[in-house]
Amino acid sequence: MDPLIEDYLSDVEASKAYGTYENRKSDLRIYHDWLDKHDLEVTEVGSRDIHRFLREQGKKFSNSTAASRHDSVKLLYDFLAGVWDMVEESPFEDLKRSNYTKSTGGKKHQTDDIVYVTPDDKEAMAEHVPTPTLRNELILRLLYQTGVRRGELAIIEIDNIDREARSIRVYAPKTDEWRIVYYQPSLDFLLTQWMDSGYRSAYKPAEESPYLFVSERAERLSDHAINQIVKKAAENAGIQDVMYTDGGGQKRHRITAHAFRHGHAVQAIKNDIDIRRLQLHLGHEKIDTTQQYLQFKNEEVQAAMKKFNPSPEGPETA
Structure with a gap:
């Protein structure tokens, strides 16, 4: 080459x-x-x-x-x-x-009002995160691999992370409960760079902050700041859309931090994760909330069946 x-x-x-x-x-x-x-x-x-x-x-x-x-x-x-x-x-x-x-002639990655980030979307955005790039790429990949809400990510503390088990203890203000989520070995490099190689400690508030993600001025990033990082990365990657303008004149974008949570759930369903396990992993109070993602497994089955073409004149082939 x-x-x-x-x-x-x-x-x-x-x-x-x-x-x-x-x-x-x-x-x-x-x-x-x-x-x-x-x-x-x-x-x-x-x-x-x-x-x-x-x-x-x-x-x-x-x-x-x-x-x-x-x-x-x-x-x-x-x-x-x-x-x-x-x-x-x-x-x-x-x-x-x-x-x-x-x-694609219409809505992208959207079914029954569930807007989600695909693996390709995630990779494109990871390549186009705003500065500081290492911190913000880590944020995007953590959102996708764990499915945590942006508000949950904002309050993760360093002591909540078990790097040997690749697990994170997450507090959900929405339900006032704790749960354990897991990340993949592919995240080890970014996490090590951020925590051990001087990137996090370069921020002055990090000296006194217990939180994983800090900024130049605050001991932790706000959930709003996390959402802005996501939206800017999507815009930089050329995959952001304005879905509508609300009554207050604010633009509502297709890709947000919550679309990462949906993307995590959709991918989990497609990978045959049990619906009850997914409910616990996402921290849903009701199983009905999690079952909305089953439609994506049905789509997989339907696509497979369309390839199956039984013929009385020959063998059943794809």
Whole structure:
């Protein structure tokens, strides 16, 4: 692979989660092969060349794959223009991600008024968090992996975290109860960087604060600040929509911190997590609240059955 691409991937490997690194590596290997096929160099292409590449990806592959290829190549050129100064400017000014994904003809990731963040949404947002990037990427990934409410995340204390068990003791002001949630090993790097490598302690309020997430001025982030981080990341990633304007003239956005909670629940259902276990994990008082997510399992079954085409003239095949 081109040495400049390898330099960028080394930077990603050192600063991002392993899954992000693998996605970028896969996308950029495809891009490198395309450049090689067309006898082009990484630093010599223009917007027109990249447009041709992205247009091919959009025609051949799913929306999520095409979007991932767009983001990976864009971030490569952002890196080359900003860190190494190898190109004068990124050739992506007019190459919007939406130009290379197929229209879904209406609501995105929304069923019966449940608006949720998909794994692809989450990865795109993690790559586009506002500064400080390490803290804010950790916030997004914790929201998605644990399904906690933004108000619960805001009051997590360092002593609530068992890093060996990868568990967090969470207090829910809504129900006045405690519960245990779990995170994945993929979060270890970001959590270690934030807590042990000087990132958190660089904030003056951290000296006296028991809370996991601090800011420049306060001993803990507010739940409003967490929601703003989420909405800004979605906007930066180009996947935010205004759903409507309320009676007070305030814009209501599709992607919020609560959409991360919904995304966690939807993914859990699709991964066959028992509904009762999910209820306890999310801290729902009533099972009815959790059962709203069962529709997504029904969608999975329906999609599988549509692929099943029994024929009296031959074997039953997909």
